[in-house]
Amino acid sequence: MFKRVLSSLLLFQASLSAQIPTENQKIVSHLEGFRNGFESVYAPAEWKKEQFGWDWNQEVDKTRDLILNATQVSHEDYRKLLVKLANSAKDYHVGVYFYSTEYASLPFTVKQVNNKYYITTVHEDGTSPLTFPIKPGDEVVTFGGRPVDDVVQAIRNDLRQSNPNTDQAMGENFLTTRMAFRGMSVPRGVMTIGIRHASSDKVKEYQVFWDYFPELIRKGMVPMEMADTAQDFTHLPSSLLGTDFLFFEMHSKLIEKLTGEKPHYYRLMTDRANPNALATHESFLPKLGIPAWESYAYFHSYIYTNDQGKRIGYIRIPTYNPDKTNEYANAFAEIIKMFEGQTDALVVDQLNNPGGNSFYLYSLLSMLTDKPMQTPLNRLKLTQEDVAMALYFLEGLGGIENDEEAIQAFGGEVYEGIPVNYQLVQYLVYYFEFIIREWNQGKTLTDPIYLTIYDKIPPNPKATYSKPILFLINELDMSCGDFAPAILQDNKRVTLFGSRTCGAGGAVKSFIWPNPYGLYISRITTTIAYRMNGQPIENLGVTPDIPYEFTENDVLNGYVEYANAVNAAVNTLFE
Numbered sequence: 001m002f003k004r005v006l007s008s009l010l011l012f013q014a015s016l017s018a019q020i021p022t023e024n025q026k027i028v029s030h031l032e033g034f035r036n037g038f039e040s041v042y043a044p045a046e047w048k049k050e051q052f053g054w055d056w057n058q059e060v061d062k063t064r065d066l067i068l069n070a071t072q073v074s075h076e077d078y079r080k081l082l083v084k085l086a087n088s089a090k091d092y093h094v095g096v097y098f099y100s101t102e103y104a105s106l107p108f109t110v111k112q113v114n115n116k117y118y119i120t121t122v123h124e125d126g127t128s129p130l131t132f133p134i135k136p137g138d139e140v141v142t143f144g145g146r147p148v149d150d151v152v153q154a155i156r157n158d159l160r161q162s163n164p165n166t167d168q169a170m171g172e173n174f175l176t177t178r179m180a181f182r183g184m185s186v187p188r189g190v191m192t193i194g195i196r197h198a199s200s201d202k203v204k205e206y207q208v209f210w211d212y213f214p215e216l217i218r219k220g221m222v223p224m225e226m227a228d229t230a231q232d233f234t235h236l237p238s239s240l241l242g243t244d245f246l247f248f249e250m251h252s253k254l255i256e257k258l259t260g261e262k263p264h265y266y267r268l269m270t271d272r273a274n275p276n277a278l279a280t281h282e283s284f285l286p287k288l289g290i291p292a293w294e295s296y297a298y299f300h301s302y303i304y305t306n307d308q309g310k311r312i313g314y315i316r317i318p319t320y321n322p323d324k325t326n327e328y329a330n331a332f333a334e335i336i337k338m339f340e341g342q343t344d345a346l347v348v349d350q351l352n353n354p355g356g357n358s359f360y361l362y363s364l365l366s367m368l369t370d371k372p373m374q375t376p377l378n379r380l381k382l383t384q385e386d387v388a389m390a391l392y393f394l395e396g397l398g399g400i401e402n403d404e405e406a407i408q409a410f411g412g413e414v415y416e417g418i419p420v421n422y423q424l425v426q427y428l429v430y431y432f433e434f435i436i437r438e439w440n441q442g443k444t445l446t447d448p449i450y451l452t453i454y455d456k457i458p459p460n461p462k463a464t465y466s467k468p469i470l471f472l473i474n475e476l477d478m479s480c481g482d483f484a485p486a487i488l489q490d491n492k493r494v495t496l497f498g499s500r501t502c503g504a505g506g507a508v509k510s511f512i513w514p515n516p517y518g519l520y521i522s523r524i525t526t527t528i529a530y531r532m533n534g535q536p537i538e539n540l541g542v543t544p545d546i547p548y549e550f551t552e553n554d555v556l557n558g559y560v561e562y563a564n565a566v567n568a569a570v571n572t573l574f575e
Helices: 002-019 022-041 045-052 056-068 075-087 148-157 164-175 224-234 244-259 264-269 325-342 358-365 384-397 403-410 422-440 480-490 552-556 560-572
Strands: 095-098 103-105 108-113 116-122 139-143 177-179 190-196 203-209 211-213 291-295 301-305 311-316 345-349 377-380 469-473 495-498 508-511 519-525 527-530
Touching: 022 056, 022 508, 022 519, 056 075, 075 095, 075 519, 103 264, 108 148, 108 164, 108 264, 108 552, 116 148, 116 552, 139 148, 139 203, 148 164, 164 177, 177 264, 244 264, 301 325, 311 325, 325 358, 345 560, 358 480, 384 422, 403 422, 469 480, 469 560, 480 495, 495 560, 552 560
Parallel strands: 311 345, 345 469, 469 495
Antiparallel strands: 095 519, 103 177, 103 211, 108 116, 116 139, 139 190, 190 203, 291 301, 301 311, 377 527, 508 519
């Protein structure tokens, strides 16, 4: 009897399998590999379940069932399903990126205040120039025949949906920028938009063509240009692959290589006049006063006298991933050394900082303090790769016994902005030995430990700042842009001003799985960081001591009110 039931069950399963298209079965096989790979390295899974009731395997099962029950799943369909699956983690570090050249953009950006969408930047140098007049301050009312907010909210629904302000800012950026390498549908042709000009109460409709670049990578084809560009990035340390911004730059470089010019979206999303632009050398924040001294080399920085007669330093940190970390760290030290002697307080502008390299981050923070600062503890998700790398590094560090030998081993007195000495070697040795101990004890999610190099950041021997600091943050500060204000606030070193940071709270690694679906890289968060109060940075971000929300007057008049509020906050530093 049992044999007959089992035989019937096997025949039923075989019949069911025969009804599923072969391509769908192949896609499910790839999905199962993705399931196992992600689960083996994703560190914040327990926190996500506690915070959102999220379960990775349940999300994969939903995706698998959609594929199995579909008549036909195209490669493009599968890309969108992978994006949705990755986004289900509500993790700004987690993402999937594809080999694709297709993109489209419109030559303007918007910013929403009080439920109105104002144009903030306009470029007219693309292949589809505007044939009608719009300028910053005009209001976009409709987009493709729909209320513009409906379109932005639909875009937000396809994003990570964790920090509402971050999602809103990203939705505003992606309103006029669509890129297939992120798994987006890319429009082309004509778009009708309704504009209320600043000088009018009426809404006028205009038609504009998307600045469209076609897909050059057909199924089963990877052109040399993309392969070369990808190779340029795959060798980078995983700490540099922490945000979407690196892939955004990668794609823009590819398009520039193919067309001879940077695409519209790159110019728009890196334009300092755009309040949602990332990593701009100059901030959208207007000058806080008349500079008595000013420099644009390496960092935009200046000294001004405020209304209380205090000399205030200003320095902008646009990213923690500069081209030459040692040069930038040295330049930062020279500026901080001057500020220590010539100013009464300091404004550090970290607005729209997409993150980067934790070594470089710690090097800059070491110059903003004259006392050691505790760093966040991290729980690491371990695999055999981590153990093998730990053994490899321990072999290289094992014979170092003094500062001179450390400098010789690292090839200089500074590494990624960090001073090289025997103490640094001891931190690294302890860290790698910890990984091996935890693994040998059967742990794949470790106990908490400092991340790689410091449990406490020591004051930098080249320069330190000992006076009050106002540190500017917002919802587009990500990854290291979350860690910096968390460290400074936890150690009571600064006053934070602005809005809650993104909440990308861990280290990230990038993985490449050979596949026929165009999947280039998957990013996965492999640690979860905890602040001194025991709370994760992930999803929670860092809350400012002095909150500020943008006003319509800010958007329409160059953020003067915001600058005035910053200066008022500076005055509180002396109370």
